[in-house]
Amino acid sequence: MELNGKIAVVTGAALGIGKAITEILLKNGAKVALLDVNETAGKSLKEALDKQYGQERTLFLNCNVESEEQIKAAFQKTADNFGGIDILCNNAGILNETTWEKTVSINLVGVIRGTYLALEHMSKLSGGRGGVIVNTASMAGLGPLLSCPVYTATKHGVIGFTRAMAAASTASGYGVRFNALCPGFVQTDLFTTIPSKLGQFSHLADATEKLAEKFGILTVSEVAESLLELVTDETKNGEAFLVFPQGKKYVTFPSFSS
Ligand SMILES: NC(=O)c1ccc[n+]([C@@H]2O[C@H](COP(=O)([O-])OP(=O)(O)OC[C@H]3O[C@@H](n4cnc5c(N)ncnc54)[C@H](O)[C@@H]3O)[C@@H](O)[C@H]2O)c1
Numbered sequence: 001m002e003l004n005g006k007i008a009v010v011t012g013a014a015l016g017i018g019k020a021i022t023e024i025l026l027k028n029g030a031k032v033a034l035l036d037v038n039e040t041a042g043k044s045l046k047e048a049l050d051k052q053y054g055q056e057r058t059l060f061l062n063c064n065v066e067s068e069e070q071i072k073a074a075f076q077k078t079a080d081n082f083g084g085i086d087i088l089c090n091n092a093g094i095l096n097e098t099t100w101e102k103t104v105s106i107n108l109v110g111v112i113r114g115t116y117l118a119l120e121h122m123s124k125l126s127g128g129r130g131g132v133i134v135n136t137a138s139m140a141g142l143g144p145l146l147s148c149p150v151y152t153a154t155k156h157g158v159i160g161f162t163r164a165m166a167a168a169s170t171a172s173g174y175g176v177r178f179n180a181l182c183p184g185f186v187q188t189d190l191f192t193t194i195p196s197k198l199g200q201f202s203h204l205a206d207a208t209e210k211l212a213e214k215f216g217i218l219t220v221s222e223v224a225e226s227l228l229e230l231v232t233d234e235t236k237n238g239e240a241f242l243v244f245p246q247g248k249k250y251v252t253f254p255s256f257s258s
């Protein structure tokens with residue numbers, strides 16, 4: 001996919017990985033709607049991006065992915081403002097094993113909600129022009145992270161949902177590709193605030209730290225480069241792209257056909 005003139009929506013765009021995704025999409029010619037609950041950070045980023053790319057290339061919308069109404073309105077404003085939606089990055093996510101229902105609501109339900117509402121704009125079956133949806137999962141979506149079982153469950157769910165939607169899209173003719181981005185540990189606020197978010201598993205913080213030492217820490221720019229590959233390579237559909245400092249690989253899943 002050539003990004004010049006394409007229209008992208010990024011959730012959780014104000015900080016961390018979402019901010020880096022926004023920046024690399026803009027750098028490659030896309031227009032970007034930034035959706036985030038953090039209005040202060042979102043408006044601040046929009047102000048900085050306006051200086052670098054001009055006011056017309058971005059739109060900041062205060063949007064909580066837990067709200068059907070807010071996502072629906074944000075997608076409509078994006079389509080009205082830019083003329084449609086070609087790319088969706090369902091990136092917003094939290095890690096909190098104490099408020100675990102909220103973790104499920106944002107990380108998994110929010111991804112499902114965003115996907116279904118975006119298809120109303122993107123699917124060729126509903127008058128859209130197709131495109132690509134990339135869901136930010138995690139390495140914890142491929143293997144259990146012992147200190148955060150609910151977070152692990154949400155990321156496993158995101159990968160399963162993404163792969164099933166990719167198959168459904170091919171079979172149905174949506175014209176939309178679906179891929180999961182699975183980073184290892186990444187230096188962001190989510191990562192640095194972990195110790196206070198493990199709840200009943202706080203005693204496993206040291207074990208988690210040892211895992212981070214083993215696997216290394218990615219920069220947000222490294223993650224964004226991998227996102228760009230999933231967006232632009234039109235051969236990629238139904239992929240789980242595992243990214244960590246030592247390298248990156250497309251995950252092979254068990255096949256049940258004899
Ligand atoms: N940091 C890591 O180690 C790591 C590794 C793999 C995957 N991830 C995933 O990457 C994604 C981004 O995480 P990050 O590390 O950049 O975190 P972050 O906390 O730095 O940024 C998350 C952004 O999402 C926003 N957000 C949170 N809840 C929201 C909601 N309900 N609606 C809209 N926006 C919301 C926040 O305001 C923030 O701007 C998450 O899905 C996370 O699970 C993170």
Ligand SMILES: CCCCC[C@H](O)/C=C/C=C\C=C\C=C\[C@@H](O)[C@@H](O)CCCC(=O)O
Binds near residue numbers: 095145191
């Ligand atoms: C507590 C940190 C939260 C960061 C969340 C973010 O999504 C990052 C996750 C990064 C890595 C997850 C690794 C999971 C590893 C396990 O599946 C298992 O493979 C570990 C195997 C143990 C070993 O090889 O020594």
